[in-house]
Ligand SMILES: Cc1cc2nc3c(=O)[nH]c(=O)nc-3n(C[C@H](O)[C@H](O)[C@H](O)COP(=O)(O)OP(=O)(O)OC[C@H]3O[C@@H](n4cnc5c(N)ncnc54)[C@H](O)[C@@H]3O)c2cc1C
């Protein structure tokens with residue numbers, strides 16, 4: 252499995268640390284209800300199919316990436332830099348399609 | 351038909367013509383008292399104990415493939431009761447006791463072999479942690495012996511004790527730990543459940559869960575709709591998808607775990623050995639194959655196969671620990687889909703839907719749990735109350751903070 256880092260190009264999976272689903276990008280704002288924190292930290296769509304998750308290019312440029320990939324085939328569909336996404340930004344609509 | 355040595359002998363004399371199928375192949379009925387979704391180890395043992403312990407026999411197990419096609423037929427079969435945390439330790443202790451009587455209980459040879467499990471340690475700090483774990487095991491009523499380096503050498507003379515990266519300081523020996531034949535456990539429970547009247551329905555995928563006014567009414571399947579008063583979701587790696595049919599998001603992320611088996615060799619490894627620091631464990635099957643594995647591939651996956659970096663890592667760890675295996679040829683490797691919970695411990699609980707129950711979150715340790723999980727899930731579904739030894743396996747514990755983080759690594763799916 253290779254991941255196309257926008258800064259470093261196509262790199263071996265071993266250079267990256269996997270963190271988890273891109274739910275982690277949507278940190279609840281200050282004063283959010285406990286349910287929102289539970290959803291953020293623990294609850295997952297866990298799709299069999301296309302998913303977006305966070306990878307850290309640990310032994311490369313040390314950027315955080317959002318990788319779009321297929322959990323059934325291991326096909327990597329793309330990778331973007333996380334930089335630019337902000338705290339409390341709402342999740343884009345209609346992105347969570349499980350197959 | 352009761353199996354026995356005499357039966358094997360007489361069948362052998364008469365050309366083995368008297369054997370009959372171990373279970374029926376029934377058509378689904380229109381309605382059941384209880385439907386169990388998933389014919390893996392946990393689903394089958396739940397059905398068995400519903401019938402055996404609670405007299406509930408109007409039960410169907412719906413399996414999308416064939417019985418035993420999931421993780422129950424893919425694991426590396428370690429059976430142990432060496433947990434540390436209260437909440438886990440009494441559950442696995444109960445499970446090991448059920449294992450110890452399982453063959454006579456089921457009249458089925460599951461090849462349970464208590465050959466002893468040795469967990470190696472490699473530093474003073476790890477020794478202290480293992481001594482503490484051993485004491486917890488003893489106080490739970492199970493067995494544990496702390497071995498020093500020479501003690502380990504007596505059992506496992508072939509290890510490389512002087513390796514520079516992780517020199518072996520000793521091991522925690524759990525004599526009642528061991529292994530069993532994985533698919534025989536599924537078959538044994540299947541046959542036992544079938545004999546008590548449970549319908550085992552294969553090639554029947556659940557595609558929807560019918561809920562009216564917050565009460566479960568039945569399921570939609572590839573073989574038609576089936577009504578039920580109670581439904582249990584027991585689908586391991588597929589828990590996320592099936593729970594979504596009831597509008598639930600679970601604290602579960604599915605990951606891939608690989609395993610390997612070598613060509614058949616003469617007996618060389620008598621125990622189950624776990625080399626935690628190297629992420630490697632190994633035992634030898636009764637057929638002679640070395641059965642070994644390591645860590646998760648560490649990314650969410652539903653492909654029942656892994657990638658090469660973990661293959662390389664496992665081989666390296668094996669060579670570090672016991673260079674003698676270097677000339678054995680690897681015969682096969684495969685992967686299974688693991689239902690990883692954030693704290694590494696399971697869930698056996700009710701859901702927000704009346705009559706709908708869930709048993710999941712087994713991570714990579716659900717084989718040893720098959721008897722107790724079925725026992726406790728059946729208890730919960732029959733009585734509406736959690737069984738005493740599984741009362742902490744709550745679905746809401748992540749929200750409330752009552753975690754069961756056995757490894758103390760934090761509440762995150764990829765850390766266990
Ligand atoms: C490589 C590997 C090594 C392991 N090693 C060990 C070990 O040494 N010790 C240990 O204790 N544990 C181990 N495990 C973990 C253990 O195998 C699992 O935790 C356990 O088998 C999971 O429970 P199960 O048997 O019920 O799962 P499964 O056998 O996966 O059963 C779930 C069933 O549900 C069915 N299903 C899914 N969706 C649907 C649907 N929509 N409709 C109908 N049916 C459906 C599936 O087809 C499947 O048969 C290992 C796992 C793997 C993969």
Ligand SMILES: [Zn+2]
Nearest residue numbers: 256259308312
């Ligand atoms: Zn990079």
